[in-house]
Amino acid sequence: MKKARLLVVDDEENIRFLFKEELEEEGYSVDVASNGREALDKIRQSVFDLVILDIKMPGMNGIEALNEIKNMNKNLPVILCSAYGEFKQDFSSWASDGYVVKSADTKELKQTIQSLLRVT
Amino acid sequence: MDPFDILGQIITVSHSNLEMTSRIKSILNIVSQEMPFDEAIVYTLDTDKRLTCRYKNDKSILFPLLTEYRSHIGEGIVGSVAQRRMPEGFTFKDVPPRLGCLFYPDLDESIKKYKGFFFYPLSDDSYLYGVMFICSSIKARLNNSDKAFLTMIAREIGGILRSNQLVISSKKRISELATLSELGKIMSSNSIPQDILNNIAFIIAKALNASFVTIRLSHSFLKLDSQRFTYGEIDDESGEEIKRLEEEVKKRRETLSLKDLTPEMHNNEAIISLLTAPLTSTGRFLGTVTIGGPRTQPGPAIEENGRYLIETIANYISNGLENTLLTIKLKDVLKELNNAQRRLLEQETFRNLGEMTANIAHEIKNPLVIIGGFTKRLAKKARLGHTENRYIEIIIKEVTRLEAILNEVLNYVKESPMVIKESKITDFIDELIYLFSSDSAWENIEIIKEYDESVTLVPCDDQQIKQVLINILMNAHHAMKGNGKITIQTGRKTINNRPFASISISDTGGGIDPAVIDNIFNPFFTTKEGGTGLGLAISNKIVLNHGGHIQINNLIGKGATFIVNLPIKNNIMREENI
Numbered sequence: 001m002k003k004a005r006l007l008v009v010d011d012e013e014n015i016r017f018l019f020k021e022e023l024e025e026e027g028y029s030v031d032v033a034s035n036g037r038e039a040l041d042k043i044r045q046s047v048f049d050l051v052i053l054d055i056k057m058p059g060m061n062g063i064e065a066l067n068e069i070k071n072m073n074k075n076l077p078v079i080l081c082s083a084y085g086e087f088k089q090d091f092s093s094w095a096s097d098g099y100v101v102k103s104a105d106t107k108e109l110k111q112t113i114q115s116l117l118r119v120t
Numbered sequence: 121m122d123p124f125d126i127l128g129q130i131i132t133v134s135h136s137n138l139e140m141t142s143r144i145k146s147i148l149n150i151v152s153q154e155m156p157f158d159e160a161i162v163y164t165l166d167t168d169k170r171l172t173c174r175y176k177n178d179k180s181i182l183f184p185l186l187t188e189y190r191s192h193i194g195e196g197i198v199g200s201v202a203q204r205r206m207p208e209g210f211t212f213k214d215v216p217p218r219l220g221c222l223f224y225p226d227l228d229e230s231i232k233k234y235k236g237f238f239f240y241p242l243s244d245d246s247y248l249y250g251v252m253f254i255c256s257s258i259k260a261r262l263n264n265s266d267k268a269f270l271t272m273i274a275r276e277i278g279g280i281l282r283s284n285q286l287v288i289s290s291k292k293r294i295s296e297l298a299t300l301s302e303l304g305k306i307m308s309s310n311s312i313p314q315d316i317l318n319n320i321a322f323i324i325a326k327a328l329n330a331s332f333v334t335i336r337l338s339h340s341f342l343k344l345d346s347q348r349f350t351y352g353e354i355d356d357e358s359g360e361e362i363k364r365l366e367e368e369v370k371k372r373r374e375t376l377s378l379k380d381l382t383p384e385m386h387n388n389e390a391i392i393s394l395l396t397a398p399l400t401s402t403g404r405f406l407g408t409v410t411i412g413g414p415r416t417q418p419g420p421a422i423e424e425n426g427r428y429l430i431e432t433i434a435n436y437i438s439n440g441l442e443n444t445l446l447t448i449k450l451k452d453v454l455k456e457l458n459n460a461q462r463r464l465l466e467q468e469t470f471r472n473l474g475e476m477t478a479n480i481a482h483e484i485k486n487p488l489v490i491i492g493g494f495t496k497r498l499a500k501k502a503r504l505g506h507t508e509n510r511y512i513e514i515i516i517k518e519v520t521r522l523e524a525i526l527n528e529v530l531n532y533v534k535e536s537p538m539v540i541k542e543s544k545i546t547d548f549i550d551e552l553i554y555l556f557s558s559d560s561a562w563e564n565i566e567i568i569k570e571y572d573e574s575v576t577l578v579p580c581d582d583q584q585i586k587q588v589l590i591n592i593l594m595n596a597h598h599a600m601k602g603n604g605k606i607t608i609q610t611g612r613k614t615i616n617n618r619p620f621a622s623i624s625i626s627d628t629g630g631g632i633d634p635a636v637i638d639n640i641f642n643p644f645f646t647t648k649e650g651g652t653g654l655g656l657a658i659s660n661k662i663v664l665n666h667g668g669h670i671q672i673n674n675l676i677g678k679g680a681t682f683i684v685n686l687p688i689k690n691n692i693m694r695e696e697n698i
Contacts, residue, residue, distance in 0.1 A: 015489060015490060018489070018490055022493065083526075102485060102486070104489050104490075
């Protein structure tokens, strides 16, 4: 079976590194981008099965990037992943497919990815 | 004597420095001696609109007989002259049939010997002051010069009476003004309302020569201990009469005397005079002011003389009370405004603090996730010994704890919208008690419920209020070190005229250290090891957002009671609009 391709977007290099390691270990193929702009470029150039998007980023933030991504391909699942727990209840109005509070424990992130990929 | 000389004499007397009674008597004596007439008598019109026989010539015989009856205007010959303001002259025989006789039948024998009876009104263009009565045993008719002469004398005596009345009324007015100015001074003073009202009672008593004055307020609007302010001694019997009169005045909203109330028994039996005026302002009844004294007191009775002044004073007091009421209301509104402003400022501070905290928390969160994430990876990948694994476990545990704190901080900062609905507070208290009682840490805590059944539905965000109660209960548990008694009461109360439901939670944990009690609602203040210091800060904020407040009764050495007061009528919107 072909590996699912994930794109991790975060301005913090070590977060990108951590998520890449953790998710590759789960059997996914992981690419990274350090901001919204770069993420959009990558999505235009190649095919991804799911995007993990930080909210607070310099340049284009996660919410703006989410809108652009959904404009390009509304079927591409996007998970917002942020330190702000408070936004969790709002994610549906932002048209994201999931919301995970950033944590050292990546269990919730992995579960959310798994369930979204199963649906698509 | 030459008529001009007589007139000259009369004018000299009339304009002399003599006292009024002497002046009038001298004139009457001149009239009786020089004209000559047997009787020269002056009736004056008194304040009760009756004519009284008051002055006479020295040799008068009829005077003591005539003083026995005081006629009303229009009554008898004297009354009819007073009414028509035209001189009249009669002989004993030609008394008009409608009058029957000159004075009264008993007198007829005594006046038979006189030939002519003449009556002159004492008046000016607008007022009548009295009637002059002349009679002669010689003349049955007056000639024209007599008539002209007597008319002039009548005018002269009328002038004396008039100037005397002016003097009296200006004296009265001056004393009234002095009283009112004294009242004004007192009412604009800074004294406490009790003192002001007691002073007013004293001034009225002095001004009206009353034995006692009592002011009664109908409401407790001034928030005073007493509602009655009295100067002078009032015996029990009078006290009862005063209450009766006050009730009647309250009903009729007009000034009444005891005489108005019971005219039939008043003439002889009553021993006190009472006069009560209502205190009203813009149609609102505020109370009464009553003056009184014994009926035997010399001088005209209080009922007759005091009415005008008491009504003026009542107006003054009413205005003063209205002003005081307005001031009180203004103070309340100001207080509410200050509270609203303080709340707003607090919210603003929280918001700024919140933003700052959110930023810091966010900045800390990323490194923490990285440290924790890679430590976990290390634990998974590296083959480490027992000690190294313990170290790693400690790092992971501490990272987890830090993350929990950060989540709580970020949670505190968030402004979640309230979902207000009518909730049965006892239901969710029961739910919480059930939750805690199934926890082994709570097995040594006795929870006592005392619900007021009249408190049913309270508009609130039940999830948020539940969080508040959990925080307070957890603190109680901590204060009692897991061992003691918690009493949960619900009730109703009125604060600033608004209805509140209250939930009070008392513990037996020894109370809160007075040194820290002022800080307990401050965010990040905690006495618990490992506490975030956000529990009560969040709780307080939630209750404030509901338009309520948390009250603390701290009994040092015994325990603390936290009372959550929530408005029953949903006035949260209104509070925000202030």
